[in-house]
Structure formats: structure tokens, C-alpha cells
Amino acid sequence: MPREHKDPEEKIRERNIRLIIKAGIEIFSRKGYDGTRIAEIAEASGLPKANVYYYFSSKEQIYTAIIEHLLEGWDNALKYITADREPADAFRLYIRAKLDYTRKNIAESRLFASEIIQGARFLKKKDRQHIRDVTDKHVAVVEGWIAEGKILPVDPRHLFIMLWASTQFYADFEPIAADGLKKSRLKVEDYEMAAKTIAETVLRGVLPHA
Amino acid sequence: MPREHKDPEEKIRERNIRLIIKAGIEIFSRKGYDGTRIAEIAEASGLPKANVYYYFSSKEQIYTAIIEHLLEGWDNALKYITADREPADAFRLYIRAKLDYTRKNIAESRLFASEIIQGARFLKKKDRQHIRDVTDKHVAVVEGWIAEGKILPVDPRHLFIMLWASTQFYADFEPIAADGLKKSRLKVEDYEMAAKTIAETVLRGVLPHA
DNA sequence: TAGTAAGTTGACACTTTGGTCAGGTTTTGT
DNA sequence: ACAAAACCTGACCAAAGTGTCAACTTACTA
Numbered sequence: 001m002p003r004e005h006k007d008p009e010e011k012i013r014e015r016n017i018r019l020i021i022k023a024g025i026e027i028f029s030r031k032g033y034d035g036t037r038i039a040e041i042a043e044a045s046g047l048p049k050a051n052v053y054y055y056f057s058s059k060e061q062i063y064t065a066i067i068e069h070l071l072e073g074w075d076n077a078l079k080y081i082t083a084d085r086e087p088a089d090a091f092r093l094y095i096r097a098k099l100d101y102t103r104k105n106i107a108e109s110r111l112f113a114s115e116i117i118q119g120a121r122f123l124k125k126k127d128r129q130h131i132r133d134v135t136d137k138h139v140a141v142v143e144g145w146i147a148e149g150k151i152l153p154v155d156p157r158h159l160f161i162m163l164w165a166s167t168q169f170y171a172d173f174e175p176i177a178a179d180g181l182k183k184s185r186l187k188v189e190d191y192e193m194a195a196k197t198i199a200e201t202v203l204r205g206v207l208p209h210a
Numbered sequence: 211m212p213r214e215h216k217d218p219e220e221k222i223r224e225r226n227i228r229l230i231i232k233a234g235i236e237i238f239s240r241k242g243y244d245g246t247r248i249a250e251i252a253e254a255s256g257l258p259k260a261n262v263y264y265y266f267s268s269k270e271q272i273y274t275a276i277i278e279h280l281l282e283g284w285d286n287a288l289k290y291i292t293a294d295r296e297p298a299d300a301f302r303l304y305i306r307a308k309l310d311y312t313r314k315n316i317a318e319s320r321l322f323a324s325e326i327i328q329g330a331r332f333l334k335k336k337d338r339q340h341i342r343d344v345t346d347k348h349v350a351v352v353e354g355w356i357a358e359g360k361i362l363p364v365d366p367r368h369l370f371i372m373l374w375a376s377t378q379f380y381a382d383f384e385p386i387a388a389d390g391l392k393k394s395r396l397k398v399e400d401y402e403m404a405a406k407t408i409a410e411t412v413l414r415g416v417l418p419h420a
Numbered sequence: 421t422a423g424t425a426a427g428t429t430g431a432c433a434c435t436t437t438g439g440t441c442a443g444g445t446t447t448t449g450t
Numbered sequence: 451a452c453a454a455a456a457c458c459t460g461a462c463c464a465a466a467g468t469g470t471c472a473a474c475t476t477a478c479t480a
Contacts, residue, residue, distance in 0.1 A: 012427065012477085030328060035244025037467065050429050053469065110327050113383070117320050117327070118240060120385040132389050152414075157391050158407035162376045164390075165383075169375035173323070175330040179342050180374075181367050197368035204362075205411035222447085222457070247437060260459050263439065 017055055019045040021069060024062050029111040032118065033063055064122050067115065070108040071127055077101040081138045087151050088207065090141075092199045095167060102171035103191050109171040135160060151206045159206070166198050227265055229255040231279060234272050239321040242328065243273055274332050277325065280318040281337055287311040291348045297361050298417065300351075302409050305377060312381035313401050319381040345370060361416045369416070376408050 023044035028036050038059055042049040056062045077100070080093035102109045115123060135157070142156035170177050170186060178186055233254035238246050248269055252259040266272045287310070290303035312319045325333060345367070352366035380387050380396060388396055 016427085031244055032242035032324070032328065033245065034241055035328075038469085039467075048429055049468090050431095050470085051427075054427070054429095057469090059468075113327055114242070114324070116383045116386055117323055118242065118245075123385075128385075128389055131386070132392070135390050136392075154411060155403060155407045158404050159411065161379055161387055161390055161404070162372075162408060162411065164386075165375040165379035166372045169371055169378075173326045173375075175333075175338075176326050176341070176374075177371055179338055180345050180371055182342070182346075193365060194368050194371070197365045198372060201364060201369065201372065201415035202411060203415075205413075205415035226457090248439085249437075258459055259438090260440085260461095261457080264457070264459090267439090269438065 013055070016045075016047060016051070019047065020052055020055060020062065021066055024066050025070075025107045025111060028063060028066060029107040029109075029114065032114045033059075033122070038062075060122065064124070066111065067122060067124075067127070070105070070112060071130070073101070073105065073108065075134070078134055078138070081141050083141045083144050087142075087145050088203055091163075091203060091206075095163060095199050095202075096195050098163070098167040099170065099191050099195050102167060103186075103188070106171045106174070109168065113168070113172040149208065152208055154206055159202075163198070163202065166194075170194055223265070226255075226257060226261070229257065230262055230265060230272065231276055234276050235280075235317045235321060238273060238276060239317040239319075239324065242324050243269075243332070248272075270332065274334070276321065277332060277334075277337070280315070280322060281340070283311070283315065283318065285344070288344060288348070291351050293351045293354050297352075297355050298413055301373075301413060301416075305373060305409050305412075306405050308373070308377040309380065309401050309405050312377060313396075313398070316381045316384070319378065323378070323382040359418065362418055364416050369412075373408070373412065376404075380404055 020041060023041045024036075027040050027044060031040075036059070038052060039049050041062065042052045045052070052062075056065070077097040078094070080097055081090050085093075115121070120128070138160060139156040142151070142159065145151045146153050146156075170191060174186055177190075178184060181190060183190060230251060233251045234246075237250050237254060241250075246269070248262060249259050251272065252262045255262070262272075266275070287307040288304070290307055291300050295303075325331070330338070348370060349366040352361070352369065355361045356363050356366075380401060384396055387400075388394060391400060393400065
């Protein structure tokens with residue numbers, strides 16, 4: 001067990017932890033929790049295994065640190081659904097931001113997906129609660145729009161699941177998405193086309209008249 | 211290595227293989243490939259580990275047998291997109307069938323998702339080709355509908371990804387879907403509501419006038 | 421610049437795991 | 451009933467995995 005350190009802002013410490021987290025994201029995302037070996041994280045981060053254990057007392061601690069870390073980044077893409085925007089703009093921004101974020105953070109996305117598929121074993125209660133709170137807020141906004149007649153009456157929760165699922169898919173299931181698009185790998189243009197298709201379809205699906 | 215057997219329809223063999231596959235689906239889906247231990251599959255299937263190895267020569271062989279097995283079942287839900295149907299009916303049937311299949315085969319769905327997230331390491335070339343072929347066929351049908359003016363010009367490939375992603379999500383990411391819906395677990399009604407929302411939204415999104 | 425805190429690491433202990441095997445029992449065909 | 455084929459399994463490896471530790475080096479501080 002590593003000793004308690006005093007914790008001013010240290011240089012070496014920060015750098016090494018960053019390296020470990022970065023390597024961890026990459027490897028956990030490809031191998032899942034159980035499939036990942038600390039030795040591999042050590043190698044990928046350029047540190048000897050024992051040094052990894054100097055900073056983290058267990059595999060689980062590395063993993064949960066990563067989960068914590070990626071949940072922070074998540075929130076940013078989800079801030080576009082606000083009542084003062086027009087629904088069309090809000091959804092378009094949301095879809096683009098989400099696709100952009102997942103494209104630039106594919107490993108994190110997959111790691112999170114892996115964690116959920118395997119039953120959210122290490123996702124803390126407070127983190128799940130946070131996700132629920134954010135969802136509730138967005139749902140309330142959509143319900144407001146429905147009440148104002150700005151969008152058609154559609155179940156907001158299922159609607160968000162649709163958006164989340166559709167945007168997430170390109171990163172999490174890239175091999176299948178690429179096969180479906182007849183590409184060998186996805187490029188930026190594919191993500192742009194995805195944003196366009198999802199936005200157009202969903203907007204026509206929820207906006208009145210049109 | 212197990213010897214070659216003559217292979218008439220055997221009773222014991224079939225039963226044991228079925229038990230192993232069944233247990234394997236359950237455990238591989240929860241733990242991923244690397245996280246699964248043969249001993250656990252053995253225990254869950256009620257057979258001693260050595261007996262499992264009597265029927266399968268390696269962990270990988272069990273795993274690929276399962277993948278093969280679930281891809282067969284997959285095709286059935288995907289047969290509803292045919293040119294002689296009206297688009298609205300075809301999409302509705304497709305969405306319902308897909309959600310139904312995933313709901314009744316959650317473990318398989320997750321296993322497949324796990325496999326893809328981890329880079330489709332064991333998905334054979336021919337299986338990927340098969341998926342591509344089926345997609346191509348469906349894409350052609352949708353393109354036909356577009357040419358006839360029966361649906362709006364939308365990228366068929368991204369459209370199918372949207373549908374696949376949305377339907378898949380409820381099974382693969384059940385904890386998150388449940389959180390999003392403010393339920394502790396998903397029930398049949400939730401899947402029905404999902405089908406309704408997805409179908410309504412997408413249909414309004416791709417059908418003309420409406 | 422001396423002393424202490426922080427960081428580093430090879431080697432090791434212990435456990436788990438995939439896979440093997442030799443010899444046993446049951447089933448099947450004749 | 452007999453032999454052959456199919457089936458079963460406890461005991462056993464070698465490899466790989468997690469986590470530990472004592473001794474060493476480097477970095478900071480007064």
C-alpha cells in the first residue's frame with residue numbers, strides 16, 4: 001500500500017498518474033476489466049509494474065479513477081438542451097456535440113460501454129444518480145417544448161435513449177458501423193453524415209407541420 | 211484433443227453441448243471473453259471442467275461456437291425489409307421484431323456487443339461478410355423506395371445504423387436505459403413503448419407529407 | 421549540503437487459469 | 451455377452467496474473 005503523501009501539486013506524480021490513466025483507458029477499453037493485465041498497462045505507460053502499484057493500490061482503483069475521469073468529460077456534450085433554445089437548434093447541437101465527443105474519445109466511450117454491458121459493476125451510485133439527474137433536467141425541457149406545442153408529443157425519455165444510442169454506436173461498435181457503411185474505417189465525414197442523417201430524421205420526426 | 215466422432219444424432223453429446231453453450235452465453239456476456247473462466251462455465255453447466263474440454267478443445271472454440279449460434283438467430287428479425295411491403299409496415303415490423311428478439315435474448319445481444327466493442331477479434335470474415343450482404347440487400351430496398359418517392363431521400367446506411375443502435379440499446383445497456391426511464395428494471399411495456407417511440411419518430415422522419 | 425521525502429525497481433510470493441492426461445465407467449452395436 | 455466406441459473425471463502442469471517488498475536512486479528543503 002502506498003504511503004499517504006502530502007499532496008501539493010507535484011510534477012512527477014501528476015505526469016505518471018496521467019500516463020497510467022491514459023494507458024489504462026486504451027487497454028481497459030479494448031480488453032474489458034477482467035481482460036486487462038496491470039503488466040500491460042505498465043508497459044504501455046512506460047513504467048515498471050511496481051511503479052504503477054506505487055501510485056495505485058489495485059487494479060480496481062485504476063479502473064474507477066478512469067471511470068470518474070471520463071464522466072467529467074461527458075457532461076460537456078450534454079449541455080445544449082436548454083429551454084431558451086429552439087428545439088431544432090438544441091437537438092442539432094446536442095447530436096453534433098455528442099458525436100464529436102465520442103469520435104475524439106473513442107476509447108473512453110468503449111470503456112464506458114464495456115462497463116455498462118458487464119452490469120455497471122464499478123459505476124458508483126452517485127455517478128448513476130448524476131446521470132439520472134441530468135436526464136431529468138433534459139426531459140423537463142422537452143416536456144416544456146411539448147406543452148408549448150413546439151414539438152410533437154413524444155416520450156422524451158425514449159427519445160433521449162434514441163439519440164444517445166445512435167450517437168454512441170459509431171464509436172462503440174465501429175467495426176459494425178464501418179461494415180454497414182462499406183468503409184474499412186470511419187472518418188470525420190462519416191461522423192458528419194451521421195450527424196446530418198440523425199438530426200434530419202429525428203427533427204422531422206418530432207417537429208410539427210414540416 | 212477430443213477424437214473425431216462419427217456424428218449420428220447423439221443424445222448425450224447434444225445435451226451437454228447445449229448446456230455448455232447456454233452457460234457460456236450467460237457468463238461470456240457478463241464477463242467478456244478474457245474475463246470468463248472455463249471453470250465457471252463448467253460449474254454453471256453442471257459439468258466438471260475436464261468434461262467441458264472433452265467437447266471443446268479450447269476456450270476460443272466455445273466462444274466462436276456461441277457467436278456462430280447467435281448469428282443464426284439474428285437473421286430472423288431482419289427479414290421484414292422487403293420491397294413488396296409498404297415502408298411504414300416494413301419499418302414497424304423490423305423495429306418490433308428486433309426489440310423483441312433482443313429482449314428475449316439479452317445475454318446473446320450483450321455477448322455480441324462485447325465482442326464488437328473489443329474489436330471483433332473472433333468474428334469471422336465470412337460472418338462479417340454476411341452482415342454486410344444483408345445490409346446491402348436492405349439498403350437496396352430502401353433506395354428503391356426513395357426512387358419511387360415512397361420515402362424521403364435519407365442515407366439508408368445511417369438510417370439502419372440508427373435503427374440497429376436504438377433497438378440494441380435497451381438490451382445491451384439496460385442499466386443506463388433503466389436509469390433513463392426511471393425504472394429499476396425494464397419490463398415488456400418499456401420495450402413496447404420503445405418500439406412505439408422509435409417507430410413513430412423514424413416514420414415521421416422518413417415518410418413524405420405526414 | 422545534509423537530511424528527508426518521494427519516486428523507482430528487480431525479484432519474489434502466492435493464486436488463478438487454460439489446458440492435459442491416464443485411467444475409469446457407461447453406452448452401443450453385434 | 452463381448453468389444454469397441456463414447457463418455458467421464460480427479461489430479462496435475464506450466465504459464466500468467468496480482469500484488470508485495472526491501473533496497474536503491476532522485477528530488478526537494480532548510
